[in-house]
Amino acid sequence: MVLFKRKPVRYLPHPQIDDQESDVWVIAESNEVFTSYDAYLERMDFFKSKRFTCEVSGRSGLTFFDALRSELAGSREIDEAFPQALREPVLRRVQFSTVSRIDNLVEDVFNDFKNDFYPGELVTVILDDASRLNGRVRDKAKFAEVKGQDGSVTREAFSRYFVRLIDRPDEEALVDDNHIVRDRKVFTKQMLRSFIKNTVTREGWNGAPWLVKPEIAERFRIDTNIPPHLQHSNKVAAKKAEKKRDSEQGEGRKNQQAQHQQHVDVHMPPPYHDHYPPQVMHDPGLLPRSWGHMQGPPPPDWDPYYRVPGYPHYMPPNGHYYPPPPMPQQQLPPRVVAQPPPPPPPIKYPIDDLDIEPVRDGTHRPTLKFVTKKQCSDPKLSSHIIPGLKLETVGLLLETWNTLNVYCQVLKLDSFTFDDFVEAMAFSSPEADCELFVEAHCAVLKQLVNAENDNGGAIQISLPDLPDPDEEEEDKDDEEVEESKPPTPTPEPEYPAKRTRSSLNKVQFAEPEPEPEPDVPMVDHRAAEMFVEYGWVERLQKRDLRDGGWELVMVGLLHQLSGRPRVTRICNEILSHLAPLDAEPTINTARIQYSTMDINLRAEALQIICQLFLETKTVKNFLEEMSNTMTHYRKIKIEHQRARKEAMARLKELQIERRLLAPEPEKSPSPMPELEDAMESTKVDDEDISIPDSEDDDPVVVRSLRRGADRAAERKRKREEEQERKEKAKEEKQNKGSKEYQKVLKQIEKEREKIEQAEENIIIVDGDLREADCPRTRVLGKDRFCNRYWWFERNAMPHGGLPDSSTADAGYANGRIWVQGPDDMEREGFIDICEPDKQAYYRRFQMTPAERKKLEEGSTNLNSAKEWGFYDTAEELDMLIGWLDSRGLRELKLKKELNMQRDAIINHMEKRAVYLAPREESEEPSTRMATRTKTYVSDKTYRCLRWKNLSALAELGHRHVDPLPKPRGRGRKNASYEDEKVTRSSTLSAAGGPVNRQGKPVTRQGTRYNF
Structure with missing residues (x-):
């Protein structure tokens, strides 16, 4: 906006115009309306004076119209040049800022944003080979700093950016702060200053905050509610309250001093001259006194603060003033000091997640x-x-995969990855079977109905009843009986309250309403025709699941479950594909149709039978066993924790004992033996030396004492013996302390090993607890x-x-x-x-x-x-x-x-x-496979074909889809899957059970769960 004397120009409000026919004058640039031509001319003269300033460019000495045009042109240029992605973050940073000088504000904002980038911004990516590529930021993620237990920063805060490369449309770069820069001309201090001056305003009073213009704040959804502590009225009120508080504190100090003086109880004797009568003093002939015959001095000029009513203001002859006598205490009215409102209490985190201020820096999940x-x-x-x-099938696949892997021991299935499971569910071939897909269905189906030699083939789940032909005949008989009964009399028609001839005719000759016919569900499948002679329950009891047997069992089970209203729709949808109306109701039809069914219906069917499996008593017993196992593991964990606690307490005691037994460092270490020998040899050599004369060149040999060398050797021997004796005593003492010290060190090492072992055991037990947590x-x-x-x-x-x-x-x-x-x-x-x-x-x-x-x-x-x-x-x-x-x-x-x-x-x-x-061709050698019976599909194309149910082979001796082995004759062995059993037996331990990487049995409890 245009400035006049550093303040925005205030536009005149529109006048109230009563006469709509009167003439008015308008200034279009300021949208001001005048009813008087003189006022219009006066305003135009003011606008044409060169005293205005353009706020954007800072140019002064312009007319109002020139300054306005300059602002519009500058604003348009700034809008085109300033990056769009940085506008909202910069405005949110500037909003309510109290930095008074715009230069300081620009400096702070520039430092905050020069190394921070936002989605949608054009940047330059610096690759590892120092090459530069232009791109646009697609995504941004911030990582907070990580602090260690001691409070030190182990990892600084940083950001990562996904940048779409402009020259390479199909590639993206993941870079950090050190490999991304802006163009220097895109974000400069001058451009930032112009943008801030164009988009924010600030009032003239001291401490006023910067405010984003209302129209811009509305566009970017920036909060414009000024906080109470930044409002001008509150600032003025705070200053007034502070002044009042200071003045009240000053008055309070004065009142306290006055009350203190009033409460001082001073008992002073009367002046000494009051005890003597007045005496007339003769004038010694000097000059007359300036104030008469020995009269008292004039009262001093007391400060009104110290004056007390009724007190005689005179100075005693000794020249000392006395405090005023105590006055009766006056009851002062209590002062009510206006207390400022207390600040809001700090937020105690954590709070509800949606109550936290949103982050508006461009980062997202x-x-x-x-x-x-x-x-x-x-x-x-x-x-x-x-x-x-x-969309709805993803959850079904995850739920089914999780169920099959959690209860793989009950189902006697090998575990498998989710990717292999999804690939198996989508695998479709009428000539080749996926063992993972087949075994998963057969394993679950066999848990729903026992074998015929196991408890008579009892059904383990509750099933709805199928409609029988006998029941249909009984229904017909009931209908005939109802027809033979006398008909129920027809109720008389109701006549209206106001009867007329026409209304009576309408009631009498009105046709009766037709009774609604019952909705007969349309059956669009032939599932019932597939079980005329051989029911699905009998087939499942006999474990006749090969060559389309398990597919036919699925058809019969889903047909019977269609009686449940909750799954009627989906069961009929699956059956309409497995037993269509245009195909013969045979086992071959079920097999072919199941192989061509899409992944969504397959997931629905498998999820239905998995839900039935979870209702069986076998699963309930398994969960009870897991609960007991978890209780057992918790007790073991408590024992390990107790052992660790005891070892840590013992270690603490040993550490104290070690510090007490630690050898003290010697204060005056003895010199090295080599140095001692050198010193001794020097002393011996000094016994017999030649002293050269200062005048003569030839040395004079001094005659040594008799047996001097022997005495020196004797002294040396005694010193060596004494030194050896001291070292030996010291060594014995040190060895005695060293043995105890070494013993403590060994005990400390043992306790540390106990603690490490206990922690390892706790980790192992935690893993067992995690794996046993099945509910x-x-x-x-x-x-x-x-x-x-x-x-x-x-x-x-x-x-x-x-x-x-x-x-x-x-x-x-x-x-x-x-x-x-x-x-x-x-x-x-x-x-x-x-x-x-x-x-x-x-x-x-x-x-x-x-x-x-x-x-x-x-x-x-x-x-x-x-x-x-x-x-x-x-x-x-x-x-x-x-x-x-x-x-x-x-x-x-x-x-x-x-x-x-x-x-x-x-x-x-x-x-x-x-x-x-993707695996290379040389990674695995190709093997020759016999393809006489079925089409061979390479497991390199489909990874799910690599999966084999080794658990069933180890525990049952055959796969789930295979029939029960017949009793072996004398001298013959069952050669079916002998190769798989040999392969499986190579992974078993000497005790006859499979072991894991720690040498423990592979099951969660240490033994297989057999039913």
Whole structure:
């Protein structure tokens, strides 16, 4: 806006015009209206005076119109030049700032943003080879600093950016702060200064905050409610209160001093001259006194503060003044001091996640990956899409895979990866079977009905009844009986209250309403015709599952389950494909139709029988056994913890004892033996020396004493003996202390080994407890928008699957962090809130919860519990941990759990990446396979074909799909799957059971669970 004397020009308000026919004069640039021509001319003269300043460019000495045109041109230039991605962050940084000088404000903002980049911004990426590529920031993630236990910073805070390269449209670069820069001309201090001056204003009083212009704040949804402590009225009130408080403190000090003087009880004797009568003094002839005959001095000029009414103001002859006599205490009215309102209490974190101020720096949750085409909008992430997979099927596949792996011991199934399971569910070939797909169905079906030699083939689940022909005949008989009964009299028609001839005719001749016909469900399949002679229960009891047998059992089971209203629709949909009306109701039809059924119906069918499996008594017994096992493991863990505690206490005592027995360092260390010998030899040589004369060149030999050398040798020998005796005594003393010291050191080492062993045992028991925790799958946590995060390997299964599985070389089970959207109740309570709550939330944060969810989650949103996404790289996991805010209740728990499990999650993510990497041709030699009976499909094309059910071969001697082995004759052996048994036996221990990497049995409890 145009400035006049450094203040914005104030425009005149529109006048009240009563007569609509009167003439008015308008200044279009300022939108001012005048009813008087003189006022109009006066205003125009003021606007044409060259006393205005352009706020954007800072040019002064302009007319109002020139300054306005300069501002518009400068604003247009700034809007075109300043980066669009930086506008909102800069404005939010400047809003309510109290830095008075704009130069200092520009300096602070520039330092904050020169190394910070935002999505949508054009940048330059510096590669490792120092080459530079232009790109646009697509995504940004901030990582907070990590501090150690001692408070030191182990990792500085940093950011990572996904940059789409302009010259390489199909490539992206993941860079950090050190490998990304801006163009120097894009973000400069001069440009930033112009942008700030163009978009913010500031009032003239001292301490006024910078405020974004209302129209710009509305466009970027920036809060314009000035905080109370920054408002001018509050500032003025605070200054007045401070002055009043200072004055009251001064008056209080004066009042306290006066009250102190009034309360001083001084008992002074009367002046000494009062005891003597007055005497007349003769004038000694000097000059007359200036104030008469020895009269008292004039009263002193007392300060009014010290004057007391009724006190005689005179000075005694000795020249000393006395304090005034005490006055009766006066009751002063109490003063009421206005106390400023207390500051709001500090927020005690953690609080609800959605009550935390939104982060508006451009960061959002890492981009999710999807497996359905409906959710994936980015073509670059389409490599994870499963063809034909529906949105609702993802949860069914995860639930079914988790159930089969958790209860793999009950089902006698080898563990398998989720990727192999999905590939097996989508595998379709009428000539080749996928063993993983077949064995999963057969293992579950065999748990629903016992074999005919096991408890008479009892059914382990409750099934609805099928309609019988006899019941239909009984229904017909009941209908005939009802027809033979006398007819029920027809009720008389109701006549209206006001009867007329026409109304009576309408009632009498009205046709009766037709009775609604009962809805007869249309059957669009021929499932019932497949079991005329041989029922599915009998087939399952006899374990006749080969060559389409288990597919026919599935048809019969689903046909009978269609009587349950909850699954009627989906059962009929599956049966319409397995037993269509245009195909013969034979076992071959069921086999062919099942091989061509899509993955969605397959997942529905397998999930239905898995739900039935969870209702069996076998699962209940298994869960009880797991509960008892967990109790046993907890007791073992307590014992290890107690042993560790005792060892630590003993170690503390030994450390004190070690410090007491530690040898003290010698204060005056003895010289080295070599130095002692040199000193002795020097002394001996001094006994017999030649002293050269200062005058004569020839030395004069001094005659030594008799036997002087012998005496010197004797003294040397005695000194050596004394030194040896002292060293020996010292060594004995030191050896005695050293033995005890060494003994303590050995005990300390033993206690440390005990502590390490106890900690290792605790870790092992914790792993056993985790694997035995089967009742339910535990979620990692929820984020601020109630999205659930799952790591299915967290409990109830080994992290990498069973170590003796046929695909144990994969080294992982699922290898992904799965994200599930919020359910309906959570969405209604946290996101889709009522209108009053939505408005209150908008006034607080300038956005609704739904808008915040869309902003902070980025382009990949999950709107319901049926929608799933995942992360499968370490970078995405770290970015997720950095995005979570530990000030929120939900994200605090989730972040803590992710940090605890981070290493294990990343380890199995990396193993999954290695397992799914395309294998080279030379990696595995090709083997010759017999293909006379079935078409051979290479396991290099389909990894799921590598899976073999070795658990069933080891425990049953055959696969689930194979019939029960016949009793062997004398002298003959069952040669079926002998090769697989030999291969399996090579992995067993000497005790006859499989062992894991620690040498323990592979089961969670140490033994197989047999039923």
